[in-house]
Amino acid sequence: MSLAPATLKTPGKVSSGSKIEWVKLSSVVLPLTVPVSDAKVFTGRQKPMTEVVFLFTEIRTADGAEGIGFSYSKRAGGPGQFAHAREIAAELLGEDANDIQRLWTKLTWAGASVGRSGLATQAIASMDIALWDLKAKRANLPLAKLLGAHRDSVRCYNTSGGFLHTPLEQVLENADATVANGIGGIKIKVGHPDSAVDLSRVAAVHERLNGSVPLMVDANQQWDRATAQRMGRILEEYNLAWIEEPLDAYDAEGHAALAASLDTPIATGEMLASVAEHWELIRHKAADIIQPDAPRIGGITQFLKLAALADHNGLDLAPHFAMEIHLHLAAAYPREPWVEHFDWLEPLFNERLETSHGRMHIPDRPGLGITLTDQARAWTVATAEFGGPHNSHY
Known part of the structure; x- marks a missing residue:
C-alpha cells in the first residue's frame, strides 16, 4: 500500500451536499443460537464461539444521504475495534464523502502508530464500507x-x-x-x-x-x-x-x-x-x-x-x-x-x-441494500456520535 505524500494534499472545495456532517458508531453483540466449534476448538486452541461482535458505522451528508457499513470480530477484538474507530471517526467530519480512497488514507494516518493491518484497518473498514454504501445510494444503484x-x-x-x-x-x-x-x-x-x-x-x-x-x-x-x-x-x-x-x-x-x-x-x-x-x-x-x-x-x-x-x-x-x-x-x-x-x-x-x-x-436496492432491525439496535452495547445536532462523542 502506498502512502505517498502526494495523497495527503489538501482537497479541493467540498460540495455542500456531499459534506459529511454526522457519524455514528455502534458496537452490536450478536448471540449465536448454538455454540459453534470448528477444528480450532477440537485442537484446544479456541473455545466454542457463542457470539459475534459487530462494529457498525452510519454516515450522513449535508444533503441527507446516508450510508451504513460494518466490520466484525469473532471471540475477541470487538471492543478494540470500537475503541479505535471512536478515536479516529471525527476525521471524517467536514470531508467530501465522494473521496473514499483519500479518506481511507487519512484514517490510516490518524492511527498510523498501530499499523496498517489487523484491528486498526478492521475499524477503518466499517467506515470505508459505509462510504461506498452512501456513494451507491447517491447514484441510486446497487453497489x-x-x-x-x-x-x-x-x-x-x-x-x-x-x-x-x-x-x-x-x-x-x-x-x-x-x-x-x-x-x-x-x-x-x-x-x-x-x-x-x-x-x-x-x-x-x-x-x-x-x-x-x-x-x-x-x-x-x-x-x-x-x-x-x-x-x-x-x-x-x-x-x-x-x-x-x-x-x-x-x-x-x-x-x-x-x-x-x-x-x-x-x-x-x-x-x-x-x-x-x-x-x-x-x-x-x-x-x-x-x-x-x-x-x-x-x-x-x-x-x-x-x-x-x-x-x-x-x-x-x-x-x-x-x-x-x-x-x-x-x-x-x-x-x-x-x-x-x-x-x-x-x-x-x-x-x-x-x-x-x-x-x-444482487438485490435491486441501492447501495448494499441493508437496514438494521430493531433487534440489532437492542443488541447494541456502546455507541459514539460525531457531528450532527448533538456534536458529541462518548
Whole structure:
C-alpha cells in the first residue's frame, strides 16, 4: 500500500451536499443460537464461539444521504475495534464523502502508530464500507452496479450447516435443506484430531450429494504440512471444489507446495488482515482460490486493490463471510466467483438475499441494500456520535 505524500494534499472545495456532517458508531453483540466449534476448538486452541461482535458505522451528508457499513470480530477484538474507530471517526467530519480512497488514507494516518493491518484497518473498514454504501445510494444503484458488475447473480455455497460440533446426521439434513433453498454448494469443516472422523464425514456428505452439488472442505489451519499432504491425496477421490485453509494462514510456502502437488484447488486468505499479506500468497502461488474478507482487510477500497491483483494473477475468488457485502464485490470480479452463504447475520437486517438455482442474486436496492432491525439496535452495547445536532462523542 502506498502512502505517498502526494495523497495527503489538501482537497479541493467540498460540495455542500456531499459534506459529511454526522457519524455514528455502534458496537452490536450478536448471540449465536448454538455454540459453534470448528477444528480450532477440537485442537484446544479456541473455545466454542457463542457470539459475534459487530462494529457498525452510519454516515450522513449535508444533503441527507446516508450510508451504513460494518466490520466484525469473532471471540475477541470487538471492543478494540470500537475503541479505535471512536478515536479516529471525527476525521471524517467536514470531508467530501465522494473521496473514499483519500479518506481511507487519512484514517490510516490518524492511527498510523498501530499499523496498517489487523484491528486498526478492521475499524477503518466499517467506515470505508459505509462510504461506498452512501456513494451507491447517491447514484441510486446497487453497489455491484456502481462498481461495474459482470453478472447479476453469483454462485453461492453454505458453510453454517457443516461445523464439526454438528452431528453427522444433522449435517446431512442441513445439506438437503441447503440445496432445497437454492444454494449451489456445500462446505463442511474438517481438521478433527482424528482424521478418520474427517474422512467418514466427507464420504457421507459426498454420497448424500451424489456428485450433483459441489463439495468443499475447510481445515481452519489445523493441519501441519505432512498431514495436509496426506489428507489432500486421500481427498482427491471426492473431486472437491477446494480444500480451504489446510495450513497456517501465513505459511505461504507450504500452501504453494501443496497447491503444486494436488489436483484439488487450494483456497485460503480469510484470516489475513491486509492487501500486503495477501500479496505474499499471490507471489508465492500459494492459492488457486483467494478468500479475502473486506471487513478484515480494510474495507471495499482495499478489497478492490486486492481483486485487481488476484485477477491479474489468474486466481479465482471466494470471499469469506459477510455475504451482504461480498455479494456485490464478487459480482464485480471478472472471473466467475463464489460467495459464502451464512444465515447467522439475518437477525441484524430487515432484508433477505435471494438464492435460487445455486446462485445468490444482487438485490435491486441501492447501495448494499441493508437496514438494521430493531433487534440489532437492542443488541447494541456502546455507541459514539460525531457531528450532527448533538456534536458529541462518548
